Amino acid sequence: MKVSVGDVVLPGDFSEEIAAVGEKGKVILGPGLRKEVDGIYITKAGTLKKRAPNTFWVDNYQKRYIPARGENVIGIVVQKAGDIFRVDVGGSCTASLSYLSFEGATKKNRPKVVNGDVVYAKMLVASKDMEPEIVCVDSHGKKGRLGVLEDGFVFKCSLNLIRKILNPECPLLNSLKNEWPFELAAGMNGRIWIKANTMRETIALGNAILGSEYLSNDEIKSMCTNIASILAGHIS
């Protein structure tokens, strides 16, 4: 069926609108769209979205991560294989992380990473047909915020929730930061690492994040205050 931007689309639908724009200039096709010889086809169910000038993608509720270059992800080290670590990032296969891609690592000075460690890393190579590769340093060799995450707790959530809380307009983190101190790292692969001073605060943080998935901005603010009052109320 022919669809246009804003419609609910199904796999197999095609968009002449995008193809027409593509004839004039450059178009970026995001997830859920594919170029065939005779036009642009939809490969996912969802809503067709557009961002000016020429970026198109299909938006839907999703939990399965598809690696994309440049995204920050949270992975679990599952295997040490020679000079690389295999890291589960929730994609269809594990990602590889070289032991040299840590800050200050040399062949003699290996980073201390064991199986089961949680790493916050950047997607360096995310090709359709190859194993993804992640790194824990930026292009200057500095680790910045990346690296092994210690203690705390990791939980999974939908990819949509991650995008929601990382959106600068989302009030969640801004409301929570006034209530109690905590650390948080959100991976675009649907994993969030949190750490607070006590177990109760960590759980409250996880509760606030998961609870905010379907709430509006005002509701998020009141939920955060509510959770803080539960925390402060010492009701076991």
Add this chain to the structure above:
Amino acid sequence: MRDVYLSNCEKNFVNKIVSEGHRLDGRTYNESRPLNISFGSEYGSCIVSLGETKVLAQVSCEVVQPKQIRPNEGLLYINVEMNPMAAPHIEANRQTDLAVHLNRMLEKAYKDSKCIDLESLCIVVEEKVWSLRVDVKILNHDGNLIECASIATLTALAHFKRPDVTRSGDSVTIHDITEKDPIPTVLFHYPVCTTIAIFNTDILLADPNFLEESVCTSSIDDGTTPCGGLLIIGFNQYKEICVMNLSGAALSSAGIVRKGLQGASDKCKEVVDLVKKAIISDDTLRRKRVKINFSDIITQDHLQCLSKKDLNIKLKHYNIDDEVDDDIMDADSDPEPSKYDVVASKPQTAEIQTKQGASQWIEISSDSEED
């Protein structure tokens, strides 16, 4: 089946929080997740959900030849199926150990405990008997599959009605449901299985979720903490044991099993009462010719409603209804100076820097800020 990867911090956190007397989702040790039973349009089909774990069971029947050694008994088959819809680590079209284990547990609970009157399924001795087949499909896997699957199997079997049969001389007539009222299955007793997770050899958790299950069965590398295990117990409504299975490396004292049995027997009785009640109320609705099918649960449990319950991580007293307080709105109007700074360090990240510096991994070095 692919491996389920479990990070050390999840393991440590769950172990620590359980030993402190709490659970991730705010339940107490003996508390189960909410149980929900809904029926399909036909007899013997139901979806049972236990928290986020969901199982579909469907009973069907056909006329077959009986086994040589039991010429006057009907047959019962139980078939468990899992596919990647249940959990991403389950592979398609491959029989997993988990599915085989589940199948065997259900067979123990419903076939070996002789809860179904198989002789009533006989039509002609040595020639024709009814064969009941229970298809159990795992829709979502969030721990405690066996309890959810066993409730689904029991509900489907108790709800099922087979067509009536009349014999006149040599000919056997199977009547359509519209012609003659179908006959319910005869159940002597109602067995239900339940799972108890054992942590640190002496803490018992009822109805563990997926994370708790995988944490308590996983081995801990440094070997300092003793390992736990899963105890599966099946009871009927008379509090008689039908199934018992212990996996993992937990059994250090017999007291654990006794402690588990006491809690499980009461729980199973409650569940059986609930199943019976659900079947009776469904039956009265059907008699009033109210149309019942699975579309009811779709409208009840649509996406927006899901947000209001079953969070995996929850405080004990968290309740979404409390939230709407008007005095909160006043506080928002004047933005308070914050104690902590939210810094967008890189695109797609936002992190709170605490002034207390709780961990070492964030080092706010001056040169990284300049970048």
